[in-house]
Amino acid sequence: MEETILTVKNLNKTFGKKQILHDVSFECQRGRIVGLIGANGAGKTTIMKAILSLIKSDGQIKIAGQTSSFNSHQALQKVGALVEYPGIYPYLSGRDHLRLFVADTSNQKERVQEIIDELKLNEYVDQKAKLYSLGMKQKLGIAMALVNQPELVILDEPMNGLDPQATKDLRELILNYKNQGMTVLISSHILGELQKLAEDLIVIDHGRVIKKTTMTQLLANNQHFVVLKTNDNQKARELLEIVGFEISATSPLRIVLTEENTVERIMSILMKQQITINDVQHEDADLEESILKLIAD
Structure with a gap:
């Protein structure tokens, strides 16, 4: 039987008088790539921010069976994320960023070099981040999300700013981590890329879940x-x-x-x-x- 790693139940979010999310409910199973799909403004990023306790919301969120909320989010230790733009300090190098993020300090140097190699950052990782292009910053943000080998990783438009080769490399890396048991919740407006990655799909429209299906079932119809x-x-x-x-x-x-x-x-x-x-x-x-x-x- 598949194990549920993320449960989102009756998630609601209001900004001022405007309700953005309406009773959003779904689950992600361990070791699956789940695509969160919808038009701009559908609520995808708001859902991801709510799961990560970056904003307050109403509803229930469980990560690996542990309840997570805005005021109590120990469960997020099992989660890596890149939402909107990576949080980068301009005067630190890419390597310094990764050192700051590594939880296991006993294996810090080896793990940092491993993720640098996986994302092909060697050429510029020791330069200050203020010199990075959009694509370089994006790859560093992805490296920061993956460096602790989280059980669940949440990626919001991870292909933004990446050239075709970097996009292909990222796709292969995500699939490799997935094969090792990592769960990935991913949104992307590049649906051709999502078609190559996602196994399960959650379709959002105007803050509501309108369809939960698999890629195979959707394409079969x-x-x-x-x-x-x-x-x-x-x-x-x-x-x-x-x-x-x-x-x-x-x-x-x-x-x-x-x-x-x-x-x-x-x-x-x-x-x-x-x-x-x-x-x-x-x-x-x-x-x-x-x-x-x-x-x-």
């Missing part, structure tokens, strides 16, 4: 398309729309497939009208399309 190139796309589109096909793009033609509206039916209609099909490709909707459809519904 996706729309399927066929992408066509013909010798007369305009005529092909008109013919297919007349008989009830939904066209989601026109150059090339991207046609929604259903049980009735199949590839065979498309071929039959177009061939009867002597339209030449030059190329056919199958395509599935990605995570972004699935989420947008979910929120719209």
Whole structure:
């Protein structure tokens, strides 16, 4: 049976007269990567801040079975986090930051060097942080979140400012830690990256949980398309729309497939009208399309 490491129950948060979170409830299982998804302003960062006791909120939060709140948060010793921007001191080096963060001082030097190697920080880690680019600061913030090998790590937009190679390296590192039993709660507006990482999904809209599912289940319910190139796309589109096909793009033609509206039916209609099909490709909707459809519904 899977072990629950994080329980969020009936979480509510109000700023002034405006309620931001409405009875948010979900769980994270140990050793899973959980994606927190929603539009800007949906409440993702507020949820993460509430879990980390950075803001006061109403509701119950348990980490590894231990209740955590704004006034009592010993359970957070098991948690690493990067939320919004890393808290960096401009006149300290990256290495100094990591030394400050390491809980196990007996193994400090080795652990600091290990995380420096894992995140490929060696080139600039001994420079003062005020000289760092946005991407360098981001990587240092991630290193600070991971240096104590926490049971749960909370990452808010961790790919911000990272180049494609650094993004790929981070993805592989997160998967490696996950395989060692770490739980990761991650939000990212780069849904293509989240699709490669997250196993479980919590979809937030206007401060409410609208869906709890797995990546596999969500993508299995996706729309399927066929992408066509013909010798007369305009005529092909008109013919297919007349008989009830939904066209989601026109150059090339991207046609929604259903049980009735199949590839065979498309071929039959177009061939009867002597339209030449030059190329056919199958395509599935990605995570972004699935989420947008979910929120719209």
